[in-house]
Amino acid sequence: MILSMTGYGKSVAVYNGKKINVEIKSLNSKALDLSTRIAPLFREKEMEIRQAIQAKVIRGKVDFAIWVEKDATSDATTINTALAKNYCEQIKSVAAECQIPLPADWFITLLRMPDVMSKVEIETLSDEEWVVARKAIDEAIDALVAFRQQEGAALQKKFGEKIDNIEALLKSIEPYEKSRVEKIRTRIVDGLNSIPEVDYDKNRLEQELIYYIEKLDISEEKQRLANHLNYFRETMAEEGGQGKKLGFIAQEMGREINTTGSKSNNAEMQNIVVKMKDELEQIKEQVLNAL
Structure with missing residues (x-):
């Protein structure tokens, strides 16, 4: 199952007239890039908060914030x-x-005199309040993960459609691939016949044709590309973050498509290759969002 790196989660808890707000959001990144804004009351728990996020988020540019809102009566100076x-x-x-x-x-x-209106208050975090706050933090992280799963499901559906399109385009090459061999033979023979008083060795011509056609053969590229398409599907079904692996597979698919295009001395085949490149480019753009 694919997970997206884009996500958002929020949770609110109430304790003794105070509202504890927790918010976490993430975007795509090569590694885990975590930024936190933590209310002074919870600063002592920063390491625990970071560990809780790292355990479930794994990768992405993550912004986390926890702040406290108090009632006007209790917050008045x-x-x-x-x-x-x-x-x-x-x-x-x-x-x-x-x-x-x-x-x-x-x-x-x-x-206006000094300290008459100053509010000197030292808050300490009680175990009971931290239990409430930690629950809110976990709920926000879980909401982020659920969001990522939802976005990942949409990505997986999109990838599946693109892979199916490339596979269908790959199969559509076959008729042109078979007909181009005869076209090459006919073109060469017609060219030789157009030259007057030229006698050529038909056996040698056959050997040269076989050598030329072998250089343009794309059967290996087609087989490797088909294997990559299946491997991409298998990788999507695996658990955990597979975004980087899918990116590598997409690169290998691109190599086979490019080689196929360079060997396709046929207008119809080259048009099909361009369509495959377009489908692959859309995969490459979206795979950057996969965890």
Whole structure:
């Protein structure tokens, strides 16, 4: 079964009024290229998160993010009342000593003082919260894998159609391949007959024709290409990431098609080769997305 490297997964969990959001997406890449954005609360678990992703994702350019949203009531910054009172007393003392008027608006003055509105909060990750967060992470990764499977199934169907098309085109070459031998013979003989007073050895002509035709023979290329088509199908049915292997097989298919084209001194056969190249090129474009 083919898996795509393109995928997306998201999960949301709630714990003590906090919403834990997890998002993961992936694109094609030659190896695993993992980027993470992790909320400070979960930084200590970064290695565990990376290992969980690597175990199921294997390859691709992967972006992972986990962040926390809090209720407005719990996330609001509190006023440091004790510090504000202290500033108030100091301002009154300074005003009395310097004989200057007190502020017209105490609230604006006090709220602008250092640390009155600062929120000093050190969060620690509890075991219970991590269990909830880890479940959300696993769900997001599983959603990504499911997405990849769905995309992979579409790729596999597309590959199957293209392989069938190449196979049908390969079979359509046979009639032209057989007729071109007689065409070559007729063309050479007609050419010799058109030259007046030329006597030639028919046995030698047959030998030369056989040598010439053997050089243009594509039976081996056809057999190898047929083997590659079957191997491509077998590889698609295997479990795990087979994208690189399919890419190598597609390259070998291209070599056989190119050789067939170079030996095809026949317009109809060359047209068929061009069609096979077009089908193969579409396979090569899409195989880059296969895991």
